[in-house]
Amino acid sequence: xxxxxxxxxxxxxxxxxxxxARAGHEITLPSRDPSRARHLAVLxxxxxxxxDVHDPATLARLFRSCEVVVNLVGILNExxxxxxxxxxAHAELTRKSIEAASAAKVSRYLHMSALGADEHxxxxxxxxxxxxxxxxxxxxxxxxxxxxxxxVIFGARDSLTNRFAALLRLSRGIMPLARAGxxxxxxxxxxxxxxxxxxLHGGPTSRASFDLCGPxxxxxxxxxxxxxxxxGVRTHVIPLPDAIGRLQAAIMDFLPxxxxxxxxxxxxxxxxxxxxxxxxxxxxxxxxxxxxxxxxKSA
Ligand SMILES: NC(=O)c1ccc[n+]([C@@H]2O[C@H](COP(=O)([O-])OP(=O)(O)OC[C@H]3O[C@@H](n4cnc5c(N)ncnc54)[C@H](OP(=O)(O)O)[C@@H]3O)[C@@H](O)[C@H]2O)c1
Numbered sequence: 001x002x003x004x005x006x007x008x009x010x011x012x013x014x015x016x017x018x019x020x021a022r023a024g025h026e027i028t029l030p031s032r033d034p035s036r037a038r039h040l041a042v043l044x045x046x047x048x049x050x051x052d053v054h055d056p057a058t059l060a061r062l063f064r065s066c067e068v069v070v071n072l073v074g075i076l077n078e079x080x081x082x083x084x085x086x087x088x089a090h091a092e093l094t095r096k097s098i099e100a101a102s103a104a105k106v107s108r109y110l111h112m113s114a115l116g117a118d119e120h121x122x123x124x125x126x127x128x129x130x131x132x133x134x135x136x137x138x139x140x141x142x143x144x145x146x147x148x149x150x151x152v153i154f155g156a157r158d159s160l161t162n163r164f165a166a167l168l169r170l171s172r173g174i175m176p177l178a179r180a181g182x183x184x185x186x187x188x189x190x191x192x193x194x195x196x197x198x199x200l201h202g203g204p205t206s207r208a209s210f211d212l213c214g215p216x217x218x219x220x221x222x223x224x225x226x227x228x229x230x231x232g233v234r235t236h237v238i239p240l241p242d243a244i245g246r247l248q249a250a251i252m253d254f255l256p257x258x259x260x261x262x263x264x265x266x267x268x269x270x271x272x273x274x275x276x277x278x279x280x281x282x283x284x285x286x287x288x289x290x291x292x293x294x295x296x297k298s299a
Contacts, residue, residue: 001200004028004214005051007039007073007095010075011157012112015193016070019046030062030105033219035157054093059100062247068108068200077258083124084262086293090128095135102143110199112138115211115272117149123266146157146199147209148192154214154289155189156296161289163259164227166237175230176238177243178260179268180221185213191279198282210278214286223289231295 008017008029017027021043030051041048053073063069073093078085080153091169094111101109117129136145154161168175195212199205216224221237228235239249250264252258279286 001068002026002028003068003070003265004062004068005072006030006093006273007112009040009048010072011155012189012192013072013158014040014157015155015189016072016196018043018044018199019193027064028066030058035196037154040297043130051087054088054096054223056096056100059097063097063106063164066101066104066106068110070108070110070112070196071099074112074129075196076112076264077261078124078263081085081124081253081262085130086128086130087126090125091131091135094132098139098286099142102172104139105142107142108200109136109139109200110144110196111145111147111232113147113149113209114152115149115213115274116267116270122268122269123263125263125267126270132284134179144202144206146202146205146207148195148212148238149209149278150187150192150195150212151185151214151274153192154186154187154293158189159185161223161227161293162217165225165231168224168228168231168233173235174232174238175228175235176240177221177224178240178242178248178265180237180239182218182219182268183271183273184223185217185273186289187212187214187279188289189283190291191286194284195278196203197283198284205282210282211276212278212284212286213274213275215288216290218289220268226290228291230290230297 009031017040029048030053034048034050037048040046075089112127113133116126119130121127137287218292249262252260
């Protein structure tokens with residue numbers, strides 16, 4: 001199939017593009033900086049192009065003769081804390097890409113959202129992801145869509161476990177942690193790629209959303225301890241009261257790369273666990289974090 005993937009050069013995109021390129025699909029990958037996607041450009045059926053995906057004329061060109069559009073674009077932080085950056089990257093881009101895909105007579109639109117996405121959620125991230133879902137659901141009937149909503153995603157190249165591993169090595173295992181009791185069900189990146197693969201042709205996944213969770217519910221503190229154990233670092237998590245956690249987020253908001261932000265703190269005030277089991281509905285038996293991480297560390 002001819003597939004255009006927005007946001008396909010990142011962590012999830014790398015798994016999905018590699019899988020679909022192996023299956024022989026022809027993939028167009030726009031990027032703001034194609035030099036960061038050299039690992040994907042070497043795949044024979046993948047074309048990486050420099051593009052500003054926020055420009056409607058560019059989207060029209062990218063989607064010409066495509067059968068499927070996938071939108072994986074997402075940010076965890078914006079400049080400042082107004083919500084404008086989140087709205088642009090999540091909601092406005094989704095609206096523009098739905099319009100461009102419909103005009104180009106694309107038949108499938110696969111949308112990456114996030115578990116907890118909600119127009120009335122506590123953070124800019126979750127609200128903008130919720131609004132983006134509304135744009136997808138309002139797509140014209142000629143554009144058949146599927147929404148995928150994962151909990152936090154782990155994989156060998158994720159930013160979550162790798163960041164904690166680096167921090168634990170630096171801090172000799174001492175980890176003051178905001179929202180340490182927030183709950184997640186980490187889901188493996190290859191299971192997320194499988195969900196997109198199963199949604200490729202529509203059928204039972206047509207005009208439906210799938211919440212994706214791994215098999216274990218973990219608190220943030222459990223997750224950090226698990227990373228420490230696999231790294232061989234004796235770990236002491238110090239749960240921070242919310243007032244101090246908020247202060248930590250406010251300070252880190254001003255550090256380069258925003259390792260943690262006020263908006264991240266607000267996202268952590270709600271649990272990130274599934275009520276609806278999308279993996280089972282898609283026929284996926286999700287892998288557990290500990291066993292999977294142990295296997296790739298010993299590989
Ligand atoms: N990772 C998780 O734990 C997790 C959990 C739930 C949901 N999600 C969602 O899954 C999607 C993929 O996540 P990921 O972890 O693969 O992210 P990632 O590694 O940071 O990749 C993000 C991609 O989006 C593009 N991008 C980022 N900011 C953009 C902007 N302002 N305008 C246009 N393109 C932009 C980047 O493309 P270029 O830099 O090449 O232009 C990159 O390909 C996101 O929508 C995210 O919200 C992720």
